[in-house]
Amino acid sequence: MADHGSGTPASAPAPGNTLRYRVVVDAPDALVPLLERAVDLVRWQSFDSMTEDLLDRLAREALQQAHEAAASRGYFSAKVDVTLDPSSAPMTVTLRVDPGRPTKVDAVQLTVTGPAATDVPVGVATVAQVQAGWSLRRGEIFDQDEWAAAKSKGLATLRASPFAAAAIARSEALVDPDAATAGLTVEFASGPAFQFGALDIRGLSLYPESLVRNFSTLRRGDPYSIEAIEAFTRRLVQSGYFSSVRAEIDADPEQHGNATVNVAVIEGPTRRVEVGLGYSTDTKFRANATYSDVNVDGHGMQMLIDGRLETKISALSLRFTRPPTEGGWLDTFTAAATRTDIENLITETAGIGVVRRGIDNLDTPSIGIGFFVDQQRPLDAEETSSHALYVNGGWIRRRVDHVLTPTRGWMGEVEIGGGIPGASTRSFGRVVGKASAWVPMGAENTLVLRAEAGAVIADSRDGIPSVFLFRTGGDTTVRGYAFESLGVQDGSATVGGRYYAFGNVEAIHWFEESWGVAVFVDAGNAADSPKDLSPAIGTGIGLRLRTPIGPFRFDVAYGERTDSVRMHLSVGLSF
Numbered sequence: 001m002a003d004h005g006s007g008t009p010a011s012a013p014a015p016g017n018t019l020r021y022r023v024v025v026d027a028p029d030a031l032v033p034l035l036e037r038a039v040d041l042v043r044w045q046s047f048d049s050m051t052e053d054l055l056d057r058l059a060r061e062a063l064q065q066a067h068e069a070a071a072s073r074g075y076f077s078a079k080v081d082v083t084l085d086p087s088s089a090p091m092t093v094t095l096r097v098d099p100g101r102p103t104k105v106d107a108v109q110l111t112v113t114g115p116a117a118t119d120v121p122v123g124v125a126t127v128a129q130v131q132a133g134w135s136l137r138r139g140e141i142f143d144q145d146e147w148a149a150a151k152s153k154g155l156a157t158l159r160a161s162p163f164a165a166a167a168i169a170r171s172e173a174l175v176d177p178d179a180a181t182a183g184l185t186v187e188f189a190s191g192p193a194f195q196f197g198a199l200d201i202r203g204l205s206l207y208p209e210s211l212v213r214n215f216s217t218l219r220r221g222d223p224y225s226i227e228a229i230e231a232f233t234r235r236l237v238q239s240g241y242f243s244s245v246r247a248e249i250d251a252d253p254e255q256h257g258n259a260t261v262n263v264a265v266i267e268g269p270t271r272r273v274e275v276g277l278g279y280s281t282d283t284k285f286r287a288n289a290t291y292s293d294v295n296v297d298g299h300g301m302q303m304l305i306d307g308r309l310e311t312k313i314s315a316l317s318l319r320f321t322r323p324p325t326e327g328g329w330l331d332t333f334t335a336a337a338t339r340t341d342i343e344n345l346i347t348e349t350a351g352i353g354v355v356r357r358g359i360d361n362l363d364t365p366s367i368g369i370g371f372f373v374d375q376q377r378p379l380d381a382e383e384t385s386s387h388a389l390y391v392n393g394g395w396i397r398r399r400v401d402h403v404l405t406p407t408r409g410w411m412g413e414v415e416i417g418g419g420i421p422g423a424s425t426r427s428f429g430r431v432v433g434k435a436s437a438w439v440p441m442g443a444e445n446t447l448v449l450r451a452e453a454g455a456v457i458a459d460s461r462d463g464i465p466s467v468f469l470f471r472t473g474g475d476t477t478v479r480g481y482a483f484e485s486l487g488v489q490d491g492s493a494t495v496g497g498r499y500y501a502f503g504n505v506e507a508i509h510w511f512e513e514s515w516g517v518a519v520f521v522d523a524g525n526a527a528d529s530p531k532d533l534s535p536a537i538g539t540g541i542g543l544r545l546r547t548p549i550g551p552f553r554f555d556v557a558y559g560e561r562t563d564s565v566r567m568h569l570s571v572g573l574s575f
Helices: 032-038 052-072 122-132 144-160 209-214 226-238 253-258
Strands: 021-026 079-085 091-098 104-113 167-176 181-189 196-202 242-249 259-267 271-280 284-293 302-310 313-321 329-342 345-358 363-378 384-400 409-419 428-440 445-457 488-490 493-495 499-510 515-527 536-547 550-559 564-571
Touching: 021 032, 032 052, 052 079, 052 091, 052 144, 104 122, 122 144, 144 167, 144 181, 144 226, 196 209, 196 253, 226 242, 226 259, 253 259, 271 564, 345 493, 363 493, 384 428, 445 515, 515 550
Parallel strands: 021 091, 104 181, 196 259
Antiparallel strands: 079 091, 167 181, 242 259, 271 284, 284 302, 302 313, 313 329, 329 345, 345 363, 363 384, 384 409, 409 428, 428 445, 445 499, 488 493, 499 515, 515 536, 536 550, 550 564
């Protein structure tokens, strides 16, 4: 057998002995894992029936395989050498790869042909997005995987827009091994702009097609976008009716003006019982149980019974939710009773109400009415009772890249309501505003900004149920302070005030895509008048994890007013 590289004859194994060898890969660390996967000589070294002829063939093939592997990482002039040392047991085979100079991209030419090139504003904006998002730029090492990923990303960007049938018409990577340069050319053919047509729904047995249609905000004739499809799919998954949902457009260019949306669903179980135990630094230990039936009347009416027992909060609620109307409204009827024991204030509140909200979670209007009775027992202060017939309206607007785990964009919410005169202990108005923003600061840093404020418009808080007053402090508001410990002092208790405001500024450095470290400053308070809203300051550091159910946060914060350090644990967005 030939010794590939030195030309020295290799000794054959003695007759009757099994041929064994081990491979030593002598190459830069970044290439070793790739060579171990790509070269058969390495992958076959544990083969039990190895023969001299097979080893000879693997050694010859290793030269080409190693060349191709190195070239896929931009090293087109690599020198490859295979040597065998039969004096060791088992035989040592050395694969040496000197990658040489890496090939770098020196020119990139991206073009989009077809209707997108002249379609204003959507097509032109999408073309600009393709060009701005191109990831393999001049000066970077030419890598086959990166080359393929860059083309796939560009194509996906086009197909996510109305140009759902876009394709790569031509792509070329012109490599000059001597100059170690690569010129890249890609032409995307956009194809026609698609518009939504009818829904084709499959998989239903318990529910009528109207239930699925009423969750849709897709309108015939509207421009196609993958975001609209994903939002529709997300609403169906979150509705509770289905265990699986798939929706996609029929990207037939001949039907681009009336493209069918194919929807395939798998209905989930109608009844479910869930129990759980938990802990949070705000409300301490928790036990909860829920029973739900998403088809209690045979027509898609949902029922949820929920009970929870926590160290500071106990609650029992019954909720009924109708399927969405043709106009895209969800009606929810609720009866609930809650008892809290927080900061030396015991509250007992019961209420019934109905809320109508829109199905679109990007722009979500809501209106509601409810009747509440409330009792407050502050330590060392007078016990009070109150009731209110409360009417309110609200709007939530989300402009984020991901609803549960945003990394860029903003969210805002406003609510306006009031206690009706004659049906309430006293009349009052109420307004609350909330805003959050996520600002990327390069690839590894994010700035998170949040602010909230609210006011109860009345001469006094007396006679206003506690659920409409404000306290703050805790895991999701002003860290460094106990849960709802910032408010108005009444005897030895902290009770709700008529005004509140707080804000957070948080900078996160992401070490990997899913986890990072944050530093933050919080400021806020609640009071009975705006002039008394002297902010309590909290500062600290925390751990951030991105999870499927929202961001997980573990914080250690210093409260300037209490001169103490507290730990805070929370998961999910606060609104």
